[in-house]
Amino acid sequence: xxxxSSNNNYAIIVAGGSGTRMQTTLPKQFLLLNELPILMHTxxxxxxAKAKPQLILVLHADYHxxxxxxxxxxxxxxxxxxxxxxxxxxxxxxxxxxxxxxxxAVIAIHDAVRPLTTTSIIDNSFNYAAGHGxxxxxxxxxxxxxxxxxxxxxxxxxxxxxLVQTPQxxxxxxxxxxxxxxxxxxxxxxxxxxxxxxxxxxxIEGSYENIKITFPEDIAIAEAILNQKxxx
Numbered sequence: 084x085x086x087x088s089s090n091n092n093y094a095i096i097v098a099g100g101s102g103t104r105m106q107t108t109l110p111k112q113f114l115l116l117n118e119l120p121i122l123m124h125t126x127x128x129x130x131x132a133k134a135k136p137q138l139i140l141v142l143h144a145d146y147h148x149x150x151x152x153x154x155x156x157x158x159x160x161x162x163x164x165x166x167x168x169x170x171x172x173x174x175x176x177x178x179x180x181x182x183x184x185x186x187x188a189v190i191a192i193h194d195a196v197r198p199l200t201t202t203s204i205i206d207n208s209f210n211y212a213a214g215h216g217x218x219x220x221x222x223x224x225x226x227x228x229x230x231x232x233x234x235x236x237x238x239x240x241x242x243x244x245x246l247v248q249t250p251q252x253x254x255x256x257x258x259x260x261x262x263x264x265x266x267x268x269x270x271x272x273x274x275x276x277x278x279x280x281x282x283x284x285x286x287i288e289g290s291y292e293n294i295k296i297t298f299p300e301d302i303a304i305a306e307a308i309l310n311q312k313x314x315x
C-alpha cells in the first residue's frame with residue numbers, strides 16, 4: 084500500500100531485532116517496559132510529537148499476528164501502516180521507503196527499541212532535516228576511547244567521538260538515491276548508507292537517556308528513567 088501524509092512527515096519504525104542478546108525467544112521490541120510493550124512506547128513518542136509523522140512499522144512477517152494481538156490486548160489504536168521487514172535493516176528501511184510516494188517527504192528512521200526518545204528530539208530532527216537535508220541524532224562519548232591498530236591500541240580524542248542514535252531523519256530525495264545503491268555489509272545505519280552516496284552528514288544533539296534496549300539490564304535502566312519523569 085502506498086501512503087501519503089498531509090504534512091509531508093513520516094517515521095519508519097524498524098523492528099527487526101531478535102531476542103538473542105536479551106536471552107529470550109521473544110524479540111525485544113515486544114518485551115514489557117512499565118507493563119507496556121517497548122514498541123508501543125516508541126510509537127507513542129512519535130505520535131505525540133508536533134511533527135505528527137505518519138507511522139510506518141516495519142516488522143518481520145512472522146510477528147505480524149503477534150503484533151496485532153498485542154494491539155488488541157493493550158487497546159493500542161495509534162494509526163500506523165504495518166509492512167513486512169527484509170533480510171537486513173537496509174532492506175527493511177528500503178521496504179518502508181518504497182511505500183512513500185511523496186517526493187517532498189521528510190522521513191525519520193528510528194529503532195523500535197529506543198523507547199525513550201523525546202518529542203523535542205523528534206521535532207528537532209524533522210525541523211533540521213527539512214532545512215539541511217538530514218539530521219542524525221548523536222551524543223558525545225563520556226568515556227575515554229582507544230582504537231586497535233594491529234597488535235596495539237592508541238588513544239583517540241574523546242571530544243571528537245560521537246555515539247550515533249536514532250532518529251535519523253532525511254529528505255526523501257536523499258534517502259531514495261542512497262537506497263537505490265546495492266546493499267553493502269559496511270552499512271551499519273541509515274547515515275552510513277546516505278553518506279556512501281556522497282552526502283555530508285549533519286549531527287544534532289541526542290540524549291544520554293535515549294538508550295537502545297539490547298541487554299536484560301537495559302529494561303531496568305529504562306524503567307528507572309521512565310519512573311523519574313513527571314506524569315503527563
